[in-house]
Amino acid sequence: MAALQAADKRSLESLFKTRVSFERRERTLYGHDIAEIPSMIKPLVGSTVPDAIVQPASEEELVALVRWAREHRTALTPRGRASSGYGGVLPVKGGLVVDFFHLSKLLEIDRATQTVRVQPGICWEKLDRELAKENLTLRLYPSSYPAATVGGWLAQGGAGFGSYESGWFRDNVVSARGVLADGTVREFSGSDLDLVSEAEGTTGLISEVTVKVMPKEELGVISIGCPDAHDLQLLVERIVKDRLPIWSLSFINPRMAEMKNRAPLRMHADHAVGERVLLPASYVMTLAFREKDRRRIDDVLPDLFKTCQAELLSDRIAHHEWDNRFEMMVVKRLGPSLVPAEVVIPLSSLGDMMAEVERKISQPVVKEGLVIREGAGGNPEVVILGFIPSDQRKFSYNFIFPLSLTVMKIAEKNGGRPYATGLYFAGKAGQILGRERLERLKEFKAKEDPSNILNPGKVMQGGVMASALSLGAAIEPLIRPLGNHVISKIGERPTQSVRDIPADVAWYAYTCSQCGYCVAECDQFYGRGWESQSPRGKWYWLREYMAGREKWDQQMVDTFLVCTTCEMCDTRCSTNLPIEPSWMKLRGMLINEEQRMTFPPFEMMAAALKSEGNIWAGYRKDRMDWYPADLKAAHPPGGKAKNVYFAGCTASYVEHDIGQASVRLLDKAGVDFVHLGKEENCCGTPMLVAGRWDLFAEIMKRNIELVKQAGADTVITSCPACDLMWRQYYPEWAKKLGIDYPIKARHYSEILAEQIKAGKFRFPESEKPVTVTWHDSCHIGRASGVYEPPRDVIQAIPDVKLVEMSHNREQAHCCASVLTLLKEPPVAADIGKVRLDEALAAGAEKILSLCPCCQVQLRVTAEKKGMPIEVQDLAHFAAATFGYTFPDPNPEVRKQWAVFEAFIKLLTPQGFAGLMGTMWPELIDAMPLGMGPMMHLLGKVPGTVSLMKPMFPVLFPRLLPLMLPKVLPTMLRRVEEQIEMPQYMREQMPDLMPKVMDRLMPHMIGDVVPLISQPMIDYLQGKS
């Protein structure tokens, strides 16, 4: 198929606007799935980098796309969340990857028929959350529920949790719509579903699916230990025979239990947050059933146990296994790679199959099984997913990989088959799908897609790779000993850094299972919609970097920097990776150690912070302007007490209501506290996330010293970022730097909540009832685990109704403040809108928050997007009930943000080029060594200055540092003309601007020169 020409790209752009990407890096990230093919056989697959990625947003767009592809003879490879591992999503013939991310709406819930109509890109978790609102739930779902899409599962086919009762997914689909290769749309139902299910998009792009659902009922779970696979088989056979009312039946083998026992727990800061529940070294079977059926199951089980040596395991084990059912990939931490092997076998051969695997494969094979009560042909079947731990970076991976064929052969011998076709097992399509069905698919494909544009090379079209695997299966007994003789190490062992990537981060990059659980919930992803912004994309990029196929540039540095540090990914990761802390480590490496460029506005903040101790460029002398005069006697700024209230920069300089209301509440609560006074500094968060760790350490030391001088042992905060510093980062860094840190941090909401509970603090009756919702700021929620105290405060206020947004507490979405806001304000507004939409959907009149930065961001978003919701500070809201009045922060936020946004635009190559374009006379005159007059002269000789243009990239980096100081007064005047700033900022500009330019210019000059070259030539030639 032909490669894309410039005109093709233009036409795709006109069809999909910003929802098409031709970027090389992005394309690489859309060219793989979860499987890691060994180096020796990878060449057989060929290039899997698509020519472009398109993201249709409607069925009409899918139709237009298919027509376009047919006309341009371009292959289309559909992609849900790419959580499959059979190569179905690999664009083996180039062309376009069709990403269904924007086709992910829930269209209709029909309670009467208990069905739900959805777009194909909706993920199971999201769908289930929506169903729960209607008291419905899914009949079954894959164990990739947090990532996989409905369309992807239908196209791939499969079984999952709930399959014991509900069978294969296809049997739970009522109908599906698909866009065929000629652009017509067809509805598939009944036996015609065979034409799309397991067809992997080779016959049509699924545009809509109607799925059966069921009433949501309380589930009970029990786990059973069984020492032997034959006994396990016996037990399951009895459960099936006795028709026990089980909804889901899954199990793991003893190796998996052992590996789970060894896998690292989820960490937070420097401590484990996951619970270690040790599993016995046996088959651990977990049954999920409707709680109402518990008695029946309890009555029968003891009798069943008599047939085998099974034992009931503790409730703790059962709940732990069930609650962590999506995290089976955690064992990958010990690899860092896993060789997968997935098969379907009759239940009647479970024991023999397991025993034979143990006999023939010397490597540890960890297995997970799912039982289907009525599988193909109405008989019970078992899906077995096996993994062999290995290390893809080692050559021996090439030998261990073929052991998956051993598992397959054993399954076939025992009446089984491979799980799916995709790219790799297309040669087994007859076995997997059945001969008759395969013929029907082939006929349909030949008739409807004669040009073979829909997912070519898959399912029924075995290519070189499928043939190689068939050959491999034939000679499996010969190659098996190679794999069996490899000595595999098991355990997390990050030993050395790779290129400049720290050893632990390098290990995690290979550990990442590419499952995609972290993708859709990462605000950087859903704000932009591209894989490169997601944690999964970043890990994959790091692998490419470590393999020497990528290098750092400013775009990649920015991609890592722009992460909002929301920590959502850490809570979702199927392998418990410390993702956000890894990015934090890279910030330090990139900016602090390697001296690359951080986001330019941070340099302005850094300059202001150095001279005046705050990031808003206010004067230190004005830091206490907000402090209520009548509290100075009881809580003196600069005084001594056991508690210090730490206001932070934004409350001190922008949103005064936060600080004022917080101290009012603390005073009302009888807390003995002081304030550090004008000496208080920024907490340092912006410098930490900017990678300016030199400044962070400096500022931290000053703040710790001040608290010690105040004789305090507790810092009370209102700002979550300040809280995070005092609670977690300062102690960590203090330890690292050998500083004594006898300080603990508390948030004012924790103190109030305690007093409320103890009956010591009461709010007065309010004047009018109001419905509010609570925004869990990431830095006090996920980072510090303070979820309930603010809610306790709100609920203690009479006549206030608290409604929850659908993402709350640990799952709360980030507002997109600070990093995204500084880097790309329009993206920040898109992300912020997601949060405000949820608040409106919850029926809230106000969204309460306690974070100054969230409040700035949400206010800016509400204004930009015209959203009818008030953003208010919690302390302001709560203290107002006592009759206190506070300044409306909105005008100040608007004013100061406008200045900041203008600086964000100015501190870019385009901004600088524009600024320079306003001062050519001064710049040319400032050239050293009499070059200015010479340039003027050359400008008069036609064509001469243009001849010099190629020298500009070499010349200007040398000249500009000499020129800029001379033009500083003009530059400052121009900046003042462009940006309407407050007097105090204007006064400081002569000091701040040179510092900012000094830091930024060396990095930016390369991008600025091409932008100024022609305008300068035009000026010299008198054209402008």
Ligand SMILES: Cc1cc2nc3c(=O)[nH]c(=O)nc-3n(C[C@H](O)[C@H](O)[C@H](O)COP(=O)(O)OP(=O)(O)OC[C@H]3O[C@@H](n4cnc5c(N)ncnc54)[C@H](O)[C@@H]3O)c2cc1C
């Ligand atoms: C941790 C983990 C657990 C898993 N557990 C299970 C499990 O329990 N059961 C199971 O069956 N699988 C499981 N899988 C595999 C995988 O998650 C499933 O196959 C899943 O359904 C794939 O969904 P997806 O959206 O990621 O599809 P993708 O992987 O993106 O695509 C799968 C196939 O469908 C095609 N496709 C995708 N969308 C469309 C569309 N709209 N129209 C036409 N074709 C399309 C693709 O081209 C590809 O061939 C697991 C994977 C992981 C990583």
Ligand code: SF4
């Ligand atoms: S911390 Fe938040 S923004 Fe950063 S990668 Fe994780 S989910 Fe995305």
Ligand code: SF4
């Ligand atoms: S970072 Fe974790 S959640 Fe994300 S793709 Fe990797 S393993 Fe999955």
